[in-house]
Amino acid sequence: MSPAPASHRASKSRRAAEKLWQLRLYVMDETPKSQAALSNLTRICESHLKGRYRITVIDLLKHPQLAKGDQILATPTVVRRLPVPVRTIIGCLSDIDNVLVGLDLRAGD
Amino acid sequence: MKKKGAKLRSPAASLPKCPTGIQGLDEITGGGLPRGRPTLVCGGAGCGKTLLAAEFLVRGATQFGEPGVFMAFEETEAELKANVASLGFDLASLVRRQKIVLDYVHVEPSEIHESGDYDLEGLFVRLNHAIDSVGAKRVVLDTLEALFAGLRNEAILRAELRRLFRWLKMKGVTAVITAERGREQLTRHGLEEYVSDCVILLDHRVNDQIATRHLRVVKYRGALHGTNEFPFLIGDTGISVLPITSLALNHKVSTKRIATGIRRLDAMLGGRGFFRGSSILLTGTPGTGKTIISANFAQAAARRGERVLFFSFEESPNQIIRNMHSIGLRLEPLVKSGLIRFHSARPSLYGLEMHLATMFKEIAAFQPAVVIMDPITSLMDSGTPSEGKGMVTRLIDFLKAGQVTSLFTSLTQGDHAPQQSEGAMSSLMDSWLLLQDFEGNGERNRVLYVLKARGMAHSNQIREFLISSRGVDLVDAYIGPSGVLTGSARAAQTAREKAEALASQQEAARRKRELERTRAALERQIGGLRSEHAAGAEELRRVDEQVGTQTRLLTTGRTELGRLRQADASVTNNTGDNHRNGKGPS
Numbered sequence: 001m002s003p004a005p006a007s008h009r010a011s012k013s014r015r016a017a018e019k020l021w022q023l024r025l026y027v028m029d030e031t032p033k034s035q036a037a038l039s040n041l042t043r044i045c046e047s048h049l050k051g052r053y054r055i056t057v058i059d060l061l062k063h064p065q066l067a068k069g070d071q072i073l074a075t076p077t078v079v080r081r082l083p084v085p086v087r088t089i090i091g092c093l094s095d096i097d098n099v100l101v102g103l104d105l106r107a108g109d
Numbered sequence: 110m111k112k113k114g115a116k117l118r119s120p121a122a123s124l125p126k127c128p129t130g131i132q133g134l135d136e137i138t139g140g141g142l143p144r145g146r147p148t149l150v151c152g153g154a155g156c157g158k159t160l161l162a163a164e165f166l167v168r169g170a171t172q173f174g175e176p177g178v179f180m181a182f183e184e185t186e187a188e189l190k191a192n193v194a195s196l197g198f199d200l201a202s203l204v205r206r207q208k209i210v211l212d213y214v215h216v217e218p219s220e221i222h223e224s225g226d227y228d229l230e231g232l233f234v235r236l237n238h239a240i241d242s243v244g245a246k247r248v249v250l251d252t253l254e255a256l257f258a259g260l261r262n263e264a265i266l267r268a269e270l271r272r273l274f275r276w277l278k279m280k281g282v283t284a285v286i287t288a289e290r291g292r293e294q295l296t297r298h299g300l301e302e303y304v305s306d307c308v309i310l311l312d313h314r315v316n317d318q319i320a321t322r323h324l325r326v327v328k329y330r331g332a333l334h335g336t337n338e339f340p341f342l343i344g345d346t347g348i349s350v351l352p353i354t355s356l357a358l359n360h361k362v363s364t365k366r367i368a369t370g371i372r373r374l375d376a377m378l379g380g381r382g383f384f385r386g387s388s389i390l391l392t393g394t395p396g397t398g399k400t401i402i403s404a405n406f407a408q409a410a411a412r413r414g415e416r417v418l419f420f421s422f423e424e425s426p427n428q429i430i431r432n433m434h435s436i437g438l439r440l441e442p443l444v445k446s447g448l449i450r451f452h453s454a455r456p457s458l459y460g461l462e463m464h465l466a467t468m469f470k471e472i473a474a475f476q477p478a479v480v481i482m483d484p485i486t487s488l489m490d491s492g493t494p495s496e497g498k499g500m501v502t503r504l505i506d507f508l509k510a511g512q513v514t515s516l517f518t519s520l521t522q523g524d525h526a527p528q529q530s531e532g533a534m535s536s537l538m539d540s541w542l543l544l545q546d547f548e549g550n551g552e553r554n555r556v557l558y559v560l561k562a563r564g565m566a567h568s569n570q571i572r573e574f575l576i577s578s579r580g581v582d583l584v585d586a587y588i589g590p591s592g593v594l595t596g597s598a599r600a601a602q603t604a605r606e607k608a609e610a611l612a613s614q615q616e617a618a619r620r621k622r623e624l625e626r627t628r629a630a631l632e633r634q635i636g637g638l639r640s641e642h643a644a645g646a647e648e649l650r651r652v653d654e655q656v657g658t659q660t661r662l663l664t665t666g667r668t669e670l671g672r673l674r675q676a677d678a679s680v681t682n683n684t685g686d687n688h689r690n691g692k693g694p695s
Contacts, residue, residue, distance in 0.1 A: 026231060028228075028230035028231070028234065033226060033227070033228070036225075037225075040225075060230065060231065060234040061234075064234045064235070064237065064238035065238055067231050067234045067235045067238065068212060068235055068238075071214065071215040072231035072232075072234075072235070073214065073216065073229060073231045073232050073256075073259070073260075074227040074228060074229050074230070074231050074232070074260070075227060075228060075229075075230040075231045075234075076227060077227075077231060086220075087220070087222070088220055088221050088222065089221075089222040089223070089224055090221060090222070090223055090224070090227045090260075091223050091224040091225035091226060091227040092224070092225035092226050092227065093224045093225055094224060094225030094226070095224040095225055096224075098222060098223065098224040099222070099224045101222065102222030102224065
């Protein structure tokens with residue numbers, strides 16, 4: 001990813017950031033990995049998007065049919081539905097920097 | 110097919126099999142893929158992995174009542190539907206009827222960020238959901254290697270793949286996993302490590318500019334399988350693997366005979382021509398009349414009301430029809446009435462396998478009684494010798510199974526020992542006619558002889574093969590001290606023999622006349638002698654008479670003398686002595 005479009009996108013997302021961020025967290029059952037992902041995501045959102053985000057947790061064990069819609073491969077997966085474009089991050093979100101880059105909250109190096 | 114699969118499952122091979130329904134593949138694998146286990150299908154780009162997998166699913170759903178799941182990582186659902194439609198599979202309808210689930214898994218490396226630990230439960234969930242939604246028994250994953258491009262953490266990926274295959278086995282589905290061919294291993298990412306029950310390798314090779322697809326069962330745990338490389342085709346009815354070695358020799362045979370269209374040739378073949386459903390090879394050097402004999406054969410069959418399919422690999426139909434005109438064969442009415450059909454294709458148009466498939470299709474569609482391949486050698490040349498022989502074997506088997514009489518012409522180069530060059534093919538043929546030309550006396554003449562004709566008494570004679578505007582004819586050739594005499598030499602020999610016969614006739618007549626003359630002379634001589642003899646006898650009688658008269662006269666004289674001399678009685682009694690004494694001095 002070249003830095004120029006990333007910063008461009010970042011500025012765009014800042015304007016869009018006035019709107020609500022819609023995040024979906026796909027997990028499989030209430031495993032420690034799922035819980036870690038949720039707490040990591042909440043923490044990042046609280047520090048960067050306070051009051052402007054909504055997290056929907058989808059348990060694929062209960063709703064397997066929902067996996068296809070967002071092209072879910074791995075769990076846990078965070079999908080940023082809004083603002084567009086859709087972004088996907090997989091893993092338990094333990095690497096905060098990586099998550100920030102993935103969500104366009106900070107331009108990657 | 111189902112029945113066949115069941116039959117092939119011998120009690121010794123306890124491994125249950127899942128018939129693929131793919132023509133030929135079930136024969137090679139002895140009934141299909143291992144049921145309830147994953148099978149790896151690997152091969153390079155464009156070798157037909159996806160189509161094989163798709164056909165496995167479609168046939169499962171349509172022929173064996175086993176619904177399936179197609180999880181595609183590279184093609185979208187719409188693309189997949191369009192691609193398999195070219196094989197005549199209506200995937201869309203199967204999806205609508207809930208026989209097949211298509212699931213396109215979109216893996217785009219640039220869109221995925223990784224952060225921390227994860228697993229592939231999402232994939233499992235999707236697959237599980239798809240399987241359960243239609244009660245799938247078959248699963249295709251095409252191709253899992255896309256995951257290697259999409260996910261950076263290979264350690265997690267490998268662990269998850271291992272888990273996936275275990276899970277598939279546990280689920281009891283028969284799975285086909287496709288993978289790209291690797292450089293040093295079977296697959297680029299070593300998927301064979303996880304799928305160890307059955308591995309099928311597909312290959313697309315270009316040999317002499319002609320591409321041929323091959324399939325090989327590299328591994329089949331717990332079952333016997335053909336390990337050879339088998340050519341396969343992707344036609345408009347799906348994949349067909351063409352096993353050479355699994356064909357059985359159990360054709361029905363006919364005792365009916367069919368005429369060749371050349372009366373003298375029929376006479377050479379026990380008077381009645383070839384057996385119906387037999388294979389006939391006609392070899393000859395260029396310009397010896399192979400196509401002419403073929404055309405005669407075709408015309409004779411069509412006139413009997415039989416359909417003839419004429420595969421021509423070097424001449425166009427119109428060219429053959431025109432050329433046959435020159436010898437008085439009119440083929441176009443028979444072509445118009447639909448009894449003769451020509452199929453012309455250059456051998457280099459496509460690979461042997463494609464030719465074979467095309468021929469099978471044409472034959473199946475036209476249902477001919479006679480098939481002619483002119484010349485089969487140019488077709489065989491477009492592959493390796495073993496491929497060529499394999500093709501002819503399969504062709505003959507196919508034709509014999511349908512009781513179709515087949516005539517193959519074969520072009521040989523040079524005059525010497527054509528038997529050797531055709532050795533490979535000849536053992537497959539029931540009859541073998543040889544056309545040859547003899548050069549001599551400043552001309553070239555054709556001869557024909559029957560090299561073999563299985564199951565019939567046939568002539569061992571060389572016949573001269575004459576082509577004129579009235580058609581073809583066979584005449585006796587002369588075998589002289591200087592070899593076979595044909596053409597003008599034969600005509601000269603005929604004339605010479607005629608002259609010789611005339612001369613000897615004249616000689617005999619002359620001798621007869623001479624003998625008669627001699628005899629007449631002798632007769633005359635005998636006549637002369639006889640009259641001489643008669644004259645001699647007359648002379649003798651005269652002499653006898655003379656002597657008698659003299660004796661009488663003498664005796665009379667003596668008696669008279671004695672009487673005159675008064676001789677005694679004794680002297681008178683001894684007349685004999687006196688007579689003798691008297692004769693002595695005379």
